[in-house]
Amino acid sequence: MIKYQATITAIGPYVAEFIDHSILVLFGDQAPEELAEFAILHDGKELKGSLSVGDTVYLGESSYSVLAVGDVANDNLKNLGHVIIRFNGETEPEMPGDVCVQKKPLPEIEPGLEFRIEEG
Amino acid sequence: MTDKKYKRVRVTAGNRGWGGPLIIAPEEGKDLIYSVTGGGIHPLAQHIADLTGGTAFDGFKSKAGFDEIAVAVIDCGGTARVGVYPMKGVLTVEIHAIKPSGPLFRFIKETNFVSGVGIEQVELLED
Numbered sequence: 001m002i003k004y005q006a007t008i009t010a011i012g013p014y015v016a017e018f019i020d021h022s023i024l025v026l027f028g029d030q031a032p033e034e035l036a037e038f039a040i041l042h043d044g045k046e047l048k049g050s051l052s053v054g055d056t057v058y059l060g061e062s063s064y065s066v067l068a069v070g071d072v073a074n075d076n077l078k079n080l081g082h083v084i085i086r087f088n089g090e091t092e093p094e095m096p097g098d099v100c101v102q103k104k105p106l107p108e109i110e111p112g113l114e115f116r117i118e119e120g
Numbered sequence: 121m122t123d124k125k126y127k128r129v130r131v132t133a134g135n136r137g138w139g140g141p142l143i144i145a146p147e148e149g150k151d152l153i154y155s156v157t158g159g160g161i162h163p164l165a166q167h168i169a170d171l172t173g174g175t176a177f178d179g180f181k182s183k184a185g186f187d188e189i190a191v192a193v194i195d196c197g198g199t200a201r202v203g204v205y206p207m208k209g210v211l212t213v214e215i216h217a218i219k220p221s222g223p224l225f226r227f228i229k230e231t232n233f234v235s236g237v238g239i240e241q242v243e244l245l246e247d
Binding site for chain 1: 158179183195197199201204216222223224
């Protein structure tokens with residue numbers, strides 16, 4: 001089951017600073033300008049099932065197992081298309097908005113790249 | 121003589137929160153209580169607006185200049201919104217009890233940020 005599906009539409013000028021920390025900040029494309037500067041914007045609309053540990057995040061062809069889901073991560077994704085993905089291999093979220101996934105290299109993040117979350 | 125239009129509030133950190141206290145003092149031309157939260161204007165932002173006479177504003181629906189914002193209310197729980205508004209020079213009230221972290225950590229100070237805030241942490245100041 002596909003829980004969330006989106007295509008990246010724009011990359012803010014300060015996204016690279018977060019990528020250096022192995023963090024991706026995604027927002028739906030209605031985000032205010034000041035957040036868009038730091039965010040990867042996408043056209044995702046609907047969260048079809050709660051994100052949970054064991055799901056898989058896809059960025060284009062690259063896949064990452066979900067290891068931890070913070071308490072407010074699902075609300076953020078559902079309400080704002082917003083999620084913070086940390087590629088750090090941790091099984092405890094540092095912050096309530098975090099989603100932690102496997103520590104693996106990131107693909108080139110660019111408009112047109114697909115972002116998808118699948119169950120299991 | 122227009123000074124009486126607005127009142128001030130003191131916002132303190134809640135249980136396990138961080139930063140503050142902040143004094144929120146809306147003024148003419150800078151009276152927006154800027155809610156950057158999921159699902160419309162957050163009740164905490166509305167509460168601060170009601171107490172101070174400021175204008176509750178949904179940051180996801182409309183656009184405002186940073187110099188018009190008396191305070192930003194966020195429910196970030198993480199890494200992005202938590203630092204953006206302090207960086208822009210906007211006082212920031214975070215609903216979740218978090219300590220600052222992430223790449224924008226350097227912009228977050230006790231003088232521009234307070235977290236773990238609920239209705240009980242907002243106190244009207246009588247002049």
